[in-house]
Amino acid sequence: MTGNWLIELTGIVLTALLAFTVGMFYGGLRRKVIARAQNRVGPPVYQNFLDLLKLQGKTTNVTHGLMTHLAPVWVLVAAITALLFIPVLHGGLWFPNFTFKGDLIFLLYLMVMGSLGMALGVGETGNPNGAIGVSRGLSLITGYEIPFVLSLVAIMIQFHTTSLTDLMHYQQATGHWIARENPFAFLAALFSVLGMFHYSPFDIIGAPAELASGPMSEFGGKYLGSLMTGGSIFAFVKLVLITDLFLGGAGHPDAYTGAAGVLLGLVELVIKTFLLYMIPVSIGIVMPRFRTEQAVRFFWRWPLLFGALGIIWAVFWK
Amino acid sequence: MSETKDIRIITRPTKEQIRQAQIDFAPRCTAAGRVNDKETQKMVQYILNFARKHSLFLLAYGTGCGAIEIPATLTSRYDAERLGIRGAATPRQADVLMITGYLSTKTLKRVIRVYEQMQDPKYVVAFGSCTINGGMYFDSYNTIKALDRYIPVDVYIAGCMPRPEAVLKGFAKLQELIQNGNAGNGECYRKNLDWYRANQQKVIKNWDFPDEYNW
Amino acid sequence: MMTTQDIIRALNETFELKAEVLRGNQIRVSMHKKQVAPVLLYLKNQWGFIHLDHVSCVDWIEENVFELVYIVYRPQDQLTVLVKTKIHREHPEMENMEGFWPHMRTYQREIREMFGIEFPGFEAPREFILEGWEEIPPMRRDFDTRGYVKRTYTTRPGREDAWSVREYITRRTGEKLPDFARKYSRD
């Protein structure tokens, strides 16, 4: 966090813009991939930008009260704050925003802030579908957070740090990814990522057919647009977090320097995150939908076992 | 021989007669819909219209037999998503309200409610002969005969039933209208609310809508 | 194994009814409206006609009666009995039989709404399919559908050829309208 505030501010804005663009493109790619898997042409890759523009261009909007009005704000703030505390690129002057000022446990709690604020807004609309979706979503959180925490605790005790930057330093120094150092923790984290993205088979929250898109059911126009933006940024945040934790992050300040280094780092980041993102997407294409208790039980069964194995591995690895 | 003449008398009127009749039939929203013509519209408006026409969230109000054409249109065979058309779950998110077939007065009430809950700019695509002129229900005591007496309609898709190709053609027409700025009649609906309310209340006997028009 | 003849014999002996074979496995028997309930119960309990296929109502305006047809079915050997009765069109009333079959309720609601036939002691809500209906029941043949449509709805111009289908057909084919058609024509 050295350097004058102007560079920092520029870095923050650049990070947010990068996350927004990449996230939106990933959403479009997901739709394209699903369409191709269904033997369709599918929408163009930039379709999400058009949707967002259209939603923000709606000339009338409705809201049901202050909490509903602020629900997208919660989501956006949670996403961007989490983004600012995650090192997008490793080291260097670029994108280090507040990396040294928050650790993993803080990130864990920050990442549920958005969904809780959203839940409050949904509750105020008075739409029963929204409330049902929220109850399902919160139940699902208790499902996928536990294996995630298990894997995080595993790598914390394995490397004696709770800081994301330290973990990246380790991986960059000894070219060993933590996915290789502690595969069980990586597996558990992958499972919980499946849950975090709320794609099929864990999309019971906003099931369009039975719940009328659940929590989203009362949001339209600029509110839905802001929710889309926040969701895209948040998807990128999750991907970058997993990449930094387990896949060695991106960027080599010692190897490349200056703009070239940043560019190559970004390319590496995009490749890694895209490959990671394709896991939940491709699973979502072929999987049917779980009921809520089935999903929660699933997370409490195998991912929990993998997480526990990861902890044991970490204890005996030391 | 004279009867044959009578038959000719009963045959359809000419296109001019029909157009003339159309103008005094539902005159309101055809002209007032032109909020911004292609000549007058600004650059921002042009870009917005481009986004609007390429991202249509479709709320299919599946009444009657036409509902079965929607899955065929949206799924792999005739992939409507390549035009940016995707299903929306609730009227709050939707841009296009699609009425697929006849409307009984009981259903019409819900349709009007749903239409009023959609956000501007909002478009209505009426689907099948029944929405145009009652179709085979032309003398049914319980189905409306012409939809645009009750809510403004942007595009009619004729046929009983229109095949998915026809539906896509209709959507292409809607996109063209949007780009020209001739679509989206929510504003004019609000302007001529009394006329529409009068028509609706003439049909819907147990009228329990809220007094002010809330969207 | 039951045959149609057994049912006919049983009905004739028990209720002195003139049941006859309509076609194949179908038996038709018409009776006074007071007999319908006992006959239906008898068929259901004694002869295993456990399924109520349908209850339909026909408006014989020429004879000034409604004809109610209860169709019951015996699944073992696919026997069907049409229990018919005629009730007068003025203040039409029929016995409330919702206790016999659960779905009799639905049929009775529909018939009450569409034909205005009252079922004394039938507690179901009156409004079933129509909302806020103010005219006479629409399925009665003296209900002027054409007039109601003309009064209520506005038809798009260009549909004049549809105004009198029957006239159009008769003009084209040259044949004359039958009397009842001319008498109770919708035009």
Place this chain on the structure above:
Amino acid sequence: MGIIYVLGILIIGALAAFFVDDLNRKWTGPVAMLAGFGAAAAFAFLPGGIVRWRILGFSMHWETDALAGFFAWIVLGLSALALMYSVKYMEGKARQGYFYASFLTSVAGMFGVAVSKDLLSFFIFWEIMTWTSFLLAIYNAYYGVETKGIKYIIFSAIGAYAMLTAIVLALGQYHSLEFSDLMAAGAFRFSSGNWYIPVLLLLGFAVKAAVLPLHVWAPAVYPKTPMSFTAVFSGAMSKMGILGMLLILTGIFRSATGWELTLVRWVLGWLGGLTAAWATLQAIRQNDAKDLLAWSSVAQLGYIVTAVSTGTRLGLMAALYLALLHAAFKGSLFMVAGAVEKQAGTTDFRRISGLIKRMPWTFLTALIAIISLAGIPPLGGFVGKWLLYESLISETHAYFLVILIFFASTSAFLYSYRFLFGLFLGQEEEEAKQITEVSWWMLIPMLALSAVSVVTGMYPGLIFRPAARALESIGLPAGQWDMSILSNVWGNQTDVFTVGSTVGILFVLWALFITFKGKKNTRWLTTKEISTSGEIPAPEDNFTFQRGFFQPFERAVGRLYRSSMDQLWEDIGAALEAFFGFIRKIYTGNAQTYAMYVIIFVVLLILFRNYIF
């Protein structure tokens, strides 16, 4: 001499309130409130000093060192605010003199517990506190309350007898009841010959802190007590158990190693964790706000017990921090429940909903308190959670206990949301239209308690400094604490000030954007105008989803919900009853039976005299 003044003000205030009530009911509350604030002011401005006296050969020793000061501030501050709250809350209720006298006396008892430095006065004040709180628990004397109060008093009695036994044994062994002497003599060490003294004392404290097998009284009594006292009951009085644990376990913590510490960490830590998890699971399925809060405070006490059991720098800091913060947000939450109960007549989720437009300030309080309870940054609760996790991960290496605690605090999101949704969100009931906001006499204490959460979210050092002094005063490791930077033993840190300011700035920016973008075209609808498939909801029907809210979660948890801790105690009670019934069969109250016993005895004597003599 400040201690004497504080106690004197409280006792005099109690008597005054009791007698003023007979003269003029209107003045009872204000008098009690004055007493509460006066006590707080006296404690703030007068030097605490040391009080010693001998009574019946026993030496009493009261002293306000930093630890006592910390807990006394929890007690006095919360009680003063609660008294201010109850001025309007108790308005129009019967037996206010009784209520306020018991209230102030129990505050005096808690204060005494906090400041007393010898076991005897500790025990005396403890009993004062317990009995007065029992009187308040049966204040709403309608059917069923008595039995629940009996449950409370029975468990308290178990704890009290355990403590009394320990005191007698300690006196017999060490001939002194001073904490310092006993500590020096190692009386509170398991390794010392008589390990049962600390065990018995811990049992007594565990009852008050509602640790797992002994927790059943708390969910039964908290909802039935008047809410203005339940705030103190759950916020301050349960912390006395934590204080006692600290005092007892100090000796073990000082000896930073050894099997004793391991034992404490395992047994007490896991008991705390299980308490948290179990109580959270119970709170999720409650349908009444007060029951939910009661179970949730049991769960929070579980966190604090776990934090105490670590005995490390971060852990003890987490314990003290959570103790104060839990007093703040749980106090304000119980006050919110009381406000809703006063205005709406019920706190049952299934009967009330959509109060946010009617009681906005109450909702704001509840929102802040709930966010702080759930531990979401940037509010104060997060700091306590952070300290607890870091201590468990980096200091005591209790990895699976961390998972248990985290499961509890993740499931806590569920009941947190249920509380807010059930009372304030959802569609408005028709009969709830005339509900109005509570008066400022009730709002100011709530908002003041919420402000604690907000401020400590940015500057937790405000609590760290006195807490560190408190820990040092009993010779425990405290270390250096920054104003807003948390750091664990591995040197990783979290700057909550940066977090708070970032979240604040972004929130304001986005709120402005979403408010002023297309402002004139944004319509604010009522909760009735929802898009439910084109239907128009009639004014009387309410679509709010309230029954079986977390049914999927309950199905997922499944069989855990079928077991009940009450059942265990009922079985034990039944067994005891049977045993005593058997005794009763021998000692029938009938004189003839006794005569028969005598005769039989004589006959036997005569028969067998040859063998006896």
